[in-house]
Amino acid sequence: MASKQETLTSERRHKTIASVVLSIICIIYVMPIVTVVINSFKKNTFVKTDTFALPNAETAAGWANFIKGMTFGNYPFMASVANSVIITVLSTFLILFFCSMAAWYIARVNSKFCKVIYYLCIFSMVVPFQMVMFTLSKTADVLKLNTPFTIPIVYLGFGAGLAIFMFVGFVKSIPIEIEEAASIDGCGPVRTFFRVVLPMLKPTLISVGILEVMWVWNDYLLPYLVLDINKYRTIPIHIQYLKGSYGTVDLGATMALILLSIIPVIVFYLALQKYIIKGVAAGAVKG
Secondary structure: OOHHHHHHHHHHHHHHHHHHHHHHHHHHHHHHHHHHHHHHHEEEEHHHHHHOOOOOOOOOOOOOOHHHHHHOOOOOOOOOHHHHHHHHHHHHHHHHHOOOOHHHHHOOOOOHHHHHHHHHHHHHOOHHHHHHHHHHHHHHHHHOOOOOOOOHHHHHHHHHHHHHHHHHHHOOOHHHHHHHHHHHOOHHHHHHHHHHHHHOOOHHHHHHHHHHHHHHHOOOHHHHHHOOOOOOOHHHHHHHHOOOOOHOOOHHHHHHHHHOOOOOHHHHHHOOOOOHHHHHHHHHOOO
16 A cells, blocks of 8 residues: 555656646747747837846837837838748648649559658658759749749748658558549549548648648748749748848847747647647658
8 A cells, every 4th residue: 555655646746747847848948939939018228138028118119110010121120021921821732732642653552763752851851941042043034033922932842752652651551542543433543532532631631731832931042032022021031021221230129020920830839739649640750
């Protein structure tokens, strides 16, 4: 009886320690976001001197930082928002549409060509972007892929590796007998994919979609290298240009726009977060 009591006490102690450690880790992860929120409502001077202090009557700037951030410079902030939305939506759609079909073909056609393509997709995930960025910038400029409506083609190339990897894992878990039954009923390959396979891909589609949206929406380097900055800017690029004379930066306005930029992603993630684990688990590599 005493031994059982000691075991229960030990388990409670371990759970308490684990809870404390995980709470500390969560606080560390959340602190940068909390810091951004706090400093979004403080005057620029106090952002530098009292970074972690809460706004008070002396340091508070109200909504002035948000107004200044959205009206600073000669490029309208809403145009940057529109460009970010266009690029994110089109890129995510292209990645989900083409990569799901490619993954289905790779998983079902057992050929050396499909295996080579699959391993090339995996290899593309570990190739640093810096290795190809200058060549990519020149190629995109020559092919006129430097607008919000054409740069999604570039994102399709960079996002295909992870998407195909996850889709292939899920497709392998779908019994092929379902597709054979559809074929017997008169469905061709295209109809089988859209009527049978695609609806079953929903968890992975949502999971991959969330990851791609978070990546494209927050991406700075690729649009900066590819887009014509004088004509098109995304939100991260717009924030980067919040500079005054002699390179001075209004940190209050910068924090305000960073807060505005992360709110849509956080809301989108929280609304669909339950699908991430389900989609990743479904897309795990099957034997």
